[in-house]
Amino acid sequence: MADADGSPPKTATHNSPRTWLLTAALSPLAVRLIRRLLSHGDYVAACLPPHEIEHRQRGAEFRELINECRSARRDREGWKDRIRGIRCDGRMSSCGAAIAEAVQLFGRLDILLCCRSEAVVATVEELSTTPLTQNLVRDQFESIFFTQVNFIKAALPILRSQHTGHIITLTSIGGHIGIPGMSMYTAATWALEGFCDSLAYEIAPFNIKVTIVQPDKEIQSLTNRLTFAPQMPAYADVFNNAPSIRDMLVNVLNADPETALPESFDFEATPSTPDSMSLEPDVVRGEVLHRYPKLPPGAAEKLVMETVHALTAIGGHENPPSRHIVGSEGALAVKEKLKTVTEEMEDFVDASLAVDIFDGEMTDEAGGSGDREEESGIGLPSPNV
Structure with a gap:
């Protein structure tokens, strides 16, 4: 009240x-x-x-x-x-x-x-x-x-x-x-x-x-x-495995005449220099467009x-x-992302441990002897190096 x-x-x-x-x-x-x-x-x-x-x-x-x-x-x-x-x-x-x-x-x-x-x-x-x-x-x-x-x-x-x-x-x-x-x-x-x-x-x-x-x-x-x-x-059709966010948003805008993008939205492009042999042309024409979806x-x-x-x-x-x-869809998407990150971390830890074990085996094989280290070239570098 x-x-x-x-x-x-x-x-x-x-x-x-x-x-x-x-x-x-x-x-x-x-x-x-x-x-x-x-x-x-x-x-x-x-x-x-x-x-x-x-x-x-x-x-x-x-x-x-x-x-x-x-x-x-x-x-x-x-x-x-x-x-x-x-x-x-x-x-x-x-x-x-x-x-x-x-x-x-x-x-x-x-x-x-x-x-x-x-x-x-x-x-x-x-x-x-x-x-x-x-x-x-x-x-x-x-x-x-x-x-x-x-x-x-x-x-x-x-x-x-x-x-x-x-x-x-x-x-x-x-x-x-x-x-x-x-x-x-x-x-x-x-x-x-x-x-x-x-x-x-x-x-x-x-x-x-x-x-x-x-x-x-x-x-x-x-x-x-x-x-x-x-x-x-170069980026127009690069996302072949799924619709790009750009294409999805453009489709929504084009569904209404008031927000539709002009036909010239497919911008012209030429190489950055006349003699350029680049296969990745730079955009030299086209304007920045602002829209509020309706x-x-x-x-x-x-x-x-x-x-x-x-x-x-x-x-x-x-x-x-x-x-x-x-929303459940967003929660599931985030959950999958976090699951992937966790799995990648675990894989990296396993790989890192394997490297540590390998280094330990190398030390054991060297016998821990200073003479052996000098002969094999393993050990601390000389202060003069």
Whole structure:
């Protein structure tokens, strides 16, 4: 229950109204999560990245939500007083201002949900062809890693002074499994998860919890901005054993005329020099393309609701998990990866032990005699060598 003045209570338990701050609130997942939180009686500070606000398609569902909050519907009563949209570009000063505004308005901050995500789709070599594609590497880390770290750093003084709080980072199973064609997305995800793993130990004495939530990679990639670097012909058909992530995403985009990629997406290429005999031509034409996938009616709902349920169940829990994989398919994929790693480690240990035994047998055969070592050339080198 809220206090008499309408503000959230000074302490929040798992089942009482909590104050959330979402670092990016325009995705289909974020909009559906906000609806769930408001219906529960929670308070929401919704951060709006400026470059997404200006995108007509991207902000449509959020604007619809705000209209619902302002409507006279009885099942939406009080919603407009429990949500605040805050323009925030992810820089440290902007994040600090957003945190301060949320605390000033709602009195406290219980849950910081780091949910901003964008994916750069390209192989490592495709990100090295031009200065523009090289900058995509920095852009990828900026969107997934640095902006979320800025939010966390800005929130820590508030959470520490409260001696309670919960930081949830929404990533993907890309935090466990490498994805060919999305190397920088995977790298930035691993960086953020490693940061959170270390952070959890540092802030545990202040009763601040940290949870990493990992849905399938499709959930994040199909509900956020995709950036495509020009494709090198050498990589066009190299993944013959399975469909490439690039092809799958392109197929989704091409299913809707508004998001379809141009026919010139198959970029022209020539050797790097006229006299070059290289069989691996460099891309010299083609533009970087940005798209927000537009899913068929009802598809977004099915895609994200399991993750929405997991976030609402975990958020503010008195004893939340440090890591949660959403969905059985993702859990099985990670389990298989960890099983493979374990088997490789065991094989390496066995091979290493065999080498150690072989070295020991060599020493035994040498008889341990200094004279024998000198004769055979085995032993410590001369100080003069």
